[in-house]
Amino acid sequence: MCHPTSPFPFRLSRSNLTTMTTPDTLTLNSWQVIAATDEIPVGSITRTTLLDTPLALTRDRDGVPVVWRCTDEEPGDEIDPETILDRLPVTTGYGFVWTSLGTPPKELFSITEYAEPDRVNMSCGSIGIHVSAPRAVENFLDMGHFPYVHTDILGAEPHTEVKEYDVEVSEERDEVLATRCRFFQPRAALSATDGMEVEYVYRVPHPYCSVLYKSSPEAPERRDVIAIFLQPVSEDRCRAHLLQSMIDSTSTITELRRFQQTIFGQDKPILENQYPKRLPLDPRSETPIRADKSAIAYRRWLSQKGVTYGVIPAAG
Amino acid sequence: MITLYDFELSGNCYKLRLLMSILRLRYDIIPVDFFPGRQHKSDWFLKLNPFGQLPVLKDDDLVLSDSGAILAYLAKKYDETGQWFPNDPAITAEILRWHAIADDITSTASAARLALGFDYDFDVPKAQAGAHRIFRLMDEHLWFGEREGRDWLCTPPHPTTADIACFPYVMLSEEGGIGRQDYPALRRWSDRVRRIPGFTIMSGIFPAGRALEQA
Numbered sequence: 205m206c207h208p209t210s211p212f213p214f215r216l217s218r219s220n221l222t223t224m225t226t227p228d229t230l231t232l233n234s235w236q237v238i239a240a241t242d243e244i245p246v247g248s249i250t251r252t253t254l255l256d257t258p259l260a261l262t263r264d265r266d267g268v269p270v271v272w273r274c275t276d277e278e279p280g281d282e283i284d285p286e287t288i289l290d291r292l293p294v295t296t297g298y299g300f301v302w303t304s305l306g307t308p309p310k311e312l313f314s315i316t317e318y319a320e321p322d323r324v325n326m327s328c329g330s331i332g333i334h335v336s337a338p339r340a341v342e343n344f345l346d347m348g349h350f351p352y353v354h355t356d357i358l359g360a361e362p363h364t365e366v367k368e369y370d371v372e373v374s375e376e377r378d379e380v381l382a383t384r385c386r387f388f389q390p391r392a393a394l395s396a397t398d399g400m401e402v403e404y405v406y407r408v409p410h411p412y413c414s415v416l417y418k419s420s421p422e423a424p425e426r427r428d429v430i431a432i433f434l435q436p437v438s439e440d441r442c443r444a445h446l447l448q449s450m451i452d453s454t455s456t457i458t459e460l461r462r463f464q465q466t467i468f469g470q471d472k473p474i475l476e477n478q479y480p481k482r483l484p485l486d487p488r489s490e491t492p493i494r495a496d497k498s499a500i501a502y503r504r505w506l507s508q509k510g511v512t513y514g515v516i517p518a519a520g
Numbered sequence: 521m522i523t524l525y526d527f528e529l530s531g532n533c534y535k536l537r538l539l540m541s542i543l544r545l546r547y548d549i550i551p552v553d554f555f556p557g558r559q560h561k562s563d564w565f566l567k568l569n570p571f572g573q574l575p576v577l578k579d580d581d582l583v584l585s586d587s588g589a590i591l592a593y594l595a596k597k598y599d600e601t602g603q604w605f606p607n608d609p610a611i612t613a614e615i616l617r618w619h620a621i622a623d624d625i626t627s628t629a630s631a632a633r634l635a636l637g638f639d640y641d642f643d644v645p646k647a648q649a650g651a652h653r654i655f656r657l658m659d660e661h662l663w664f665g666e667r668e669g670r671d672w673l674c675t676p677p678h679p680t681t682a683d684i685a686c687f688p689y690v691m692l693s694e695e696g697g698i699g700r701q702d703y704p705a706l707r708r709w710s711d712r713v714r715r716i717p718g719f720t721i722m723s724g725i726f727p728a729g730r731a732l733e734q735a
Binding site: 240243279327328329330331332333334443457458459461462465466467468469470472473476477 | 527528529551552553555556557559636637638639641694695697722723724726
């Protein structure tokens with residue numbers, strides 16, 4: 205695919221054009237998710253790609269992740285982490301490993317519920333998708349597709365209306381916040397026995413991460429937390445790392461994962477058929493409807509922050 | 521009582537859910553965390569299937585594995601019409617031929633999907649090229665079939681387990697970066713499969729539109 209904004213001359217091969225993108229400063233200096241901590245082998249190497257950059261990772265005997273820029277390492281190679289001196293910054297949060305190609309902030313954004321002792325916390329897998337990370341965030345924010353894509357689970361005809369909801373960009377926390385989102389859901393969670401009107405709160409605390417809070421069928425005064433952390437592999441590919449932090453005293457982890465994967469598996473082909481794969485930030489490039497209020501705020505926020513990786517920036 | 525050891529996003533497991541839905545069979549599901557938990561390689565699962573592959577189906581005390589073998593079993597045991605896996609020797613051979621091709625589709629189209637979506641270390645261009653080669657041959661076979669009034673992969677004037685076996689990983693091919701634009705007869709066949717009475721979906725496979733029914 206030709207790269208419309210590429211500064212490179214035409215004689216470069218196509219592969220060069222798609223692998224040589226320089227990320228914006230904010231993206232380089234942010235924490236970026238790369239793996240579920242438990243899935244990284246101890247004492248041997250696994251590989252991944254972040255912002256077009258191949259990375260190698262392992263864990264030491266204490267289970268602490270070590271991440272570095274990959275040279276000729278192969279997956280499965282044995283490694284003594286002590287020998288890795290040129291390391292990238294690492295933090296762990298919400299069951300995942302985060303790194304940065306630049307100078308990351310001291311702390312990751314917070315999800316306080318995660319630490320509540322009675323919560324069932326789990327990764328539901330890290331799944332590759334052929335679309336940019338911001339497109340995946342935007343889909344996560346959208347309720348309009350529930351009855352059509354997640355039929356009889358997160359929505360059902362004729363309950364297709366997205367009712368008025370509130371969106372703000374929180375100055376204090378520098379995040380997009382959508383509240384009072386209500387939707388009728390036939391099966392809001394694995395623990396749901398009946399259809400119910402569910403109230404959602406969405407946060408976008410990081411350009412490539414979104415956190416969703418929804419009333420828990422088991423404890424209506426509390427909220428289940430579902431988050432999607434996108435690893436920007438390239439400008440048009442990402443890996444979705446799925447977190448669930450649930451109030452559910454009866455289901456097994458396997459069952460809870462299955463529920464979330466069923467939903468994500470329905471989103472995947474829809475996402476991969478979006479065009480263009482990068483998210484257009486020019487307000488004139490796509491026609492929004494009322495239901496897209498959070499998407500509009502998200503796009504504007506990305507523009508204001510100067511995020512250019514995985515998006516088509518607005519002209520001028 | 522039938523029990524299916526199942527992973528929602530597995531096309532091979534879906535083959536059995538699909539046939540059991542068409543045959544209106546009742547069954548229990550035991551979810552297996554294939555990804556990310558790799559439970560199909562765990563000790564308890566290897567006791568059911570030492571080859572460490574999904575699906576596994578239990579029918580009372582009988583434990584079966586391999587989706588193609590189980591399709592044949594379910595059809596022979598529970599399909600009263602005798603259409604899904606007919607007794608005729610020539611047709612049996614035809615169906616088993618397509619069950620083998622379904623396995624080739626798994627080792628190409630499904631391998632590309634596992635590599636791109638689930639981080640498996642497979643050769644993606646090779647898997648994609650292999651899938652295109654099979655899809656081209658299927659498209660020709662189906663195109664000539666349509667000219668002769670044959671709607672399905674095998675000779676009988678109704679679908680068989682061959683169609684069920686080949687369907688899922690054809691439908692999921694785009695997740696492996698394998699487009700189906702160039703295979704119109706393959707796409708028409710997949711629409712016909714999706715209109716079989718009792719058809720059910722899996723994540724990633726949507727129902728066919730209503731256009732044909734309304735026309």
